[in-house]
Amino acid sequence: MNVDFSKNTDGLIPAIIQDSETKNVLMLGYMNAEALQQTLDTQKVTFFSRSKQRLWTKGEESGHFLHLKGIKNDCDNDTLLVQVHPQGPTCHTGADTCWQENNEPSYGFLSDLEETIKIRRENADSEQSYVASLFAKGINKIAQKVGEEAVEVVIEAKDANDDLFLSESADLLFHYLILLQAKGFQLNDVVDVLKKRQK
Known part of the structure; x- marks a missing residue:
């Protein structure tokens, strides 16, 4: 996967997190090269936390891990679509998504x-x-x-x-x-x- 981390001075790129089954967007995080590699190695989504200034695996405290199902790179090689199976709610508020929506299947x-x-x-x-x-x-x-x-x-x-x-x-x-x-x-x-x- 050819990911261009150099477009931003902080070396971070957006990672859109999507439920692999419902196709709902769950959250948005940021990854650097090390976070991406750890995600691939552990099969659990890891971000670079801008507030903590360190790698942060989603669920490391709550147990609500995001189990990796697939990653797609966008046409500019600077945004990732990360497809996951969520283990519990995604948002820190306890909601299914960071938009306070239920993560239910929709058939349009x-x-x-x-x-x-x-x-x-x-x-x-x-x-x-x-x-x-x-x-x-x-x-x-x-x-x-x-x-x-x-x-x-x-x-x-x-x-x-x-x-x-x-x-x-x-x-x-x-x-x-x-x-x-x-x-x-x-x-x-x-x-x-x-x-x-x-x-």
């Missing part, structure tokens, strides 16, 4: 959609909200709807109309997310099962 738009479904289930009038009306009808109706959408996906998969296939696929995914919540689960619970099956 799909996570936002899950949250919308949850809000409509809890707060919407079943006469005005399609989602709320499905929940009001119960698990059997929701499961039936998923089955209907699945059949429609299969039918459209055998035809040549890609727009219809994608539209029905979106309907299936939407109703499946509703079914998951009706059963008390989220998309991440399914992802966890898939991870356990990964070889």
Whole structure:
């Protein structure tokens, strides 16, 4: 790895710490050449502490180590992306991240959609909200709807109309997310099962 520590007079470069699974940014620290080498040797993230003026392994006092999973150098060779498995919270305040956010998996738009479904289930009038009306009808109706959408996906998969296939696929995914919540689960619970099956 060709890292240029000479761009700053103090020989330090930023190290962005990212959870290797959730992809959330946990903290920002600084490394010199010695800190980088110790990180590689021990597989525990080590920084150069500007306040203590010494090498500092994250977790040396708290036990909340950052176990190294990978390091990437940026295009200018002066910033590191350090991917880790955190052992406990990262921030000294006890929070998961130094931005006081929970280090939970996010699937972008799909996570936002899950949250919308949850809000409509809890707060919407079943006469005005399609989602709320499905929940009001119960698990059997929701499961039936998923089955209907699945059949429609299969039918459209055998035809040549890609727009219809994608539209029905979106309907299936939407109703499946509703079914998951009706059963008390989220998309991440399914992802966890898939991870356990990964070889």
